[in-house]
Amino acid sequence: MTSLSGGFSSASVITASFILLSxxxxxFSTSTEFDFGTLTFSRVKLLGEAHWTNGSVRLTRDxxxxxxxxxxxxxxxxxxxxxxxxxFPASFSTFFSFSIKNLNPSSIGGGLAFVISPDGESxxxxxxxxxxxxxxxKPNGVVAVEFxxxxxxxxxxxxxxxVGLDVNSMVSTQxxxxxxxxxxxxxxxxxxxWVDYSGSTQSIKVYVSFANSKPKEPVISANFDLGExxxxxxxxxxxxxxxxxxxxxxxxxxxxxxxxxxETPSPNSAPPPATSxxxxxxxxxxxxxxxxxxxxxxxxxxxxxxSHEVKTSGKCHNQLCRNGPGAVVGVVTAGAFFFAFCxxxxxxxxxxxFKSEKKADNFAxxxxxxxxxxxxxxxxxxxxxxxxxxxIGNGAFGTVYKGIFPATGDIVAVKRCSHTGQGKAEFxxxxxxxxxxxxxxxxxxQGWCHxxxxxxxxxxxxxxxxxxxxxxxxxxVLPWPHRHKILIGVASALAYLHQECENQVIHRDIKSSxxxxxxxxxxxxxxxxxxxxxxxxxxPDATVAAGTMGYLAPEYLITGRATDKTDVFSYGAVALExxxxxxxxxKEFEGVSSNLVEWVWxxxxxxxxxxxxxxxxxxxxxxxxxxxxxMVGLACSHPDPMVRPSARGxxxxxxxxxxxxxVPRTRPxxxxxxxxxxxxxxxxxxxxxxxxxxxxxxxECSFLGGGGGGSLDLV
Numbered sequence: 130m131t132s133l134s135g136g137f138s139s140a141s142v143i144t145a146s147f148i149l150l151s152x153x154x155x156x157f158s159t160s161t162e163f164d165f166g167t168l169t170f171s172r173v174k175l176l177g178e179a180h181w182t183n184g185s186v187r188l189t190r191d192x193x194x195x196x197x198x199x200x201x202x203x204x205x206x207x208x209x210x211x212x213x214x215x216x217f218p219a220s221f222s223t224f225f226s227f228s229i230k231n232l233n234p235s236s237i238g239g240g241l242a243f244v245i246s247p248d249g250e251s252x253x254x255x256x257x258x259x260x261x262x263x264x265x266x267k268p269n270g271v272v273a274v275e276f277x278x279x280x281x282x283x284x285x286x287x288x289x290x291x292v293g294l295d296v297n298s299m300v301s302t303q304x305x306x307x308x309x310x311x312x313x314x315x316x317x318x319x320x321x322x323w324v325d326y327s328g329s330t331q332s333i334k335v336y337v338s339f340a341n342s343k344p345k346e347p348v349i350s351a352n353f354d355l356g357e358x359x360x361x362x363x364x365x366x367x368x369x370x371x372x373x374x375x376x377x378x379x380x381x382x383x384x385x386x387x388x389x390x391x392e393t394p395s396p397n398s399a400p401p402p403a404t405s406x407x408x409x410x411x412x413x414x415x416x417x418x419x420x421x422x423x424x425x426x427x428x429x430x431x432x433x434x435x436s437h438e439v440k441t442s443g444k445c446h447n448q449l450c451r452n453g454p455g456a457v458v459g460v461v462t463a464g465a466f467f468f469a470f471c472x473x474x475x476x477x478x479x480x481x482x483f484k485s486e487k488k489a490d491n492f493a494x495x496x497x498x499x500x501x502x503x504x505x506x507x508x509x510x511x512x513x514x515x516x517x518x519x520x521i522g523n524g525a526f527g528t529v530y531k532g533i534f535p536a537t538g539d540i541v542a543v544k545r546c547s548h549t550g551q552g553k554a555e556f557x558x559x560x561x562x563x564x565x566x567x568x569x570x571x572x573x574x575q576g577w578c579h580x581x582x583x584x585x586x587x588x589x590x591x592x593x594x595x596x597x598x599x600x601x602x603x604x605x606v607l608p609w610p611h612r613h614k615i616l617i618g619v620a621s622a623l624a625y626l627h628q629e630c631e632n633q634v635i636h637r638d639i640k641s642s643x644x645x646x647x648x649x650x651x652x653x654x655x656x657x658x659x660x661x662x663x664x665x666x667x668x669p670d671a672t673v674a675a676g677t678m679g680y681l682a683p684e685y686l687i688t689g690r691a692t693d694k695t696d697v698f699s700y701g702a703v704a705l706e707x708x709x710x711x712x713x714x715x716k717e718f719e720g721v722s723s724n725l726v727e728w729v730w731x732x733x734x735x736x737x738x739x740x741x742x743x744x745x746x747x748x749x750x751x752x753x754x755x756x757x758x759x760m761v762g763l764a765c766s767h768p769d770p771m772v773r774p775s776a777r778g779x780x781x782x783x784x785x786x787x788x789x790x791x792v793p794r795t796r797p798x799x800x801x802x803x804x805x806x807x808x809x810x811x812x813x814x815x816x817x818x819x820x821x822x823x824x825x826x827x828x829e830c831s832f833l834g835g836g837g838g839g840s841l842d843l844v
């Protein structure tokens with residue numbers, strides 16, 4: 130071989146040149162780092178039964194009946210584990226939090242595993258294979274750290290609570306009994322694990338603990354040459370889990386990963402403190418405090434009192450005798466009238482209560498005929514007696530529980546009415562309205578129950594929670610294609626409610642927390658507790674404004690009249706919320722307006738509309754589509770309700786079938802003359818029962834932007 134100056138061979142120069150050109154061209158990266166806080170949906174791939182659930186990833190189905198299946202979570206971009214000409218493979222360090230829970234304690238499960246695999250598109254078999262590989266697969270360079278909950282003799286498992294290192298086989302080369310470190314995999318509690326591999330020393334260490342701090346001693350520590358087993362230079366990393374005729378659930382709550390061709394990442398690195406904490410337990414409801422009964426009077430006192438009463442009674446009797454039989458007749462007659470009055474009063478009260486209960490029962494059975502009527506017993510069993518651990522949401526008029534029917538494994542959401550008069554009224558209103566509605570973008574009502582003084586509504590369970598949680602509480606950034614699809618879905622639901630129903634339905638509470646997301650992140654509008662039905666082209670009645678501040682139209686706050694245009698205003702706030710990643714009302718920060726609509730309009734006035742876009746999207750969106758959505762949000766937020774588009778028009782704009790109307794650069798103000806305002810409010814004053822005070826010092830009263838001398842104050 131020809132030697133070049135400096136002692137380098139031509140082969141070395143070629144190799145070095147290849148590496149340099151590869152680095153410059155971006156063919157591969159020498160290091161990779163990510164975690165659940167920075168991952169986007171496009172960087173994550175779910176296979177098999179894996180699905181999102183409130184910002185976490187569940188690898189297997191959440192069913193109450195035994196099931197055999199497998200799921201996989203994969204980081205979609207392959208990781209470089211070996212460089213050409215390098216002696217050692219990459220070092221890596223990963224931390225993850227997970228939980229394993231069995232819905233049926235008598236059922237046995239499968240487990241989950243951290244996996245390094247050359248295949249990012251397929252999933253292995255269920256049961257003891259944990260989705261890592263198939264029964265017929267030949268060794269293909271798969272490395273896994275398994276957390277096994279099933280003792281499988283075929284794979285020489287030591288028990289059903291161990292961690293093992295698997296290399297091209299489901300028979301572990303290294304294994305550790307987790308009982309020795311006080312960890313029970315099937316406890317349902319959050320378990321933390323650290324896996325550190327050093328490419329330079331060719332060693333792997335696995336740590337497992339319930340605590341958030343990394344243990345001093347690993348459960349597995351072994352010499353291991355990763356480069357000898359990996360099938361290719363680029364490998365996929367992720368998790369797999371499976372069940373074997375069981376009801377186990379396997380949830381990945383947090384995951385961080387770092388690889389490098391430098392020195393091994395610090396083994397003492399701790400998980401992010403804010404996200405690695407175990408989920409808070411639901412607080413127990415305080416017990417009702419019952420005061421003790423008053424202390425009994427002393428025996429002597431009781432005897433004295435009785436003796437006194439006897440003497441008094443005797444005195445009265447003697448007086449009656451002296452007054453003759455007429456007095457006795459008078460007393461008897463008065464007593465008869467008194468008892469007759471009491472009997473009539475009792476009969477009236479009982480009859481009123483009976484009619485009221487019968488009326489409520491008849492109402493509940495009349496207004497809802499299509500969905501199924503559930504028994505209270507079945508719903509109580511499905512929610513484990515309305516256990517606080519099953520709570521998935523709380524509203525103004527009730528609590529929502531997750532329900533699992535043991536016989537079928539069907540999963541539902543059960544909304545339980547609060548025990549106040551207003552709560553029951555809102556539930557009956559919701560029952561009467563949503564029972565007749567059918568649309569792909571509405572939460573589907575499965576049925577209802579009205580027993581034991583309880584009102585329960587049963588809905589399809591939305592596995593991805595609410596839009597509010599997806600935007601502000603999820604560890605993942607909701608990508609723009611999902612957001613755009615959600616906005617189209619909500620607009621379609623409103624178009625149906627406003628224009629396609631037999632009677633127009635005004636929702637009155639459009640907001641991100643009432644927009645639910647199904648498995649495919651399709652929008653489902655829910656919570657019709659404040660909704661009202663009116664005949665088409667009829668003027669709505671005035672009521673006290675109800676809803677959530679930041680989403681309420683200005684004219685609704687003034688007049689109390691909810692219309693389809695007030696719903697459109699609320700939709701506009703949601704559209705801006707989705708595009709900007711900001712809530713409709715936030716605390717003022719560094720001079721930025723706390724009102725989202727005002728802030729976006731100010732940027733539009735300055736010609737900087739795109740500065741409002743959620744920075745977490747990292748410009749991964751079509752600018753024309755984003756600009757269109759922002760303009761639609763402003764058009765829907767126009768102070769003048771007559772200028773706002775219809776919900777049907779919004780759908781046409783978002784799908785590109787119609788142009789967005791011209792939006793003025795400066796946010797307009799809306800004014801009423803005093804006479805117009807008084808005419809508008811004349812039906813509202815009695816309903817508001819003195820809550821509105823009107824003072825006028827000039828002929829005009831304006832709002833939303835100031836101006837005019839008149840004022841209207843809500844007290």
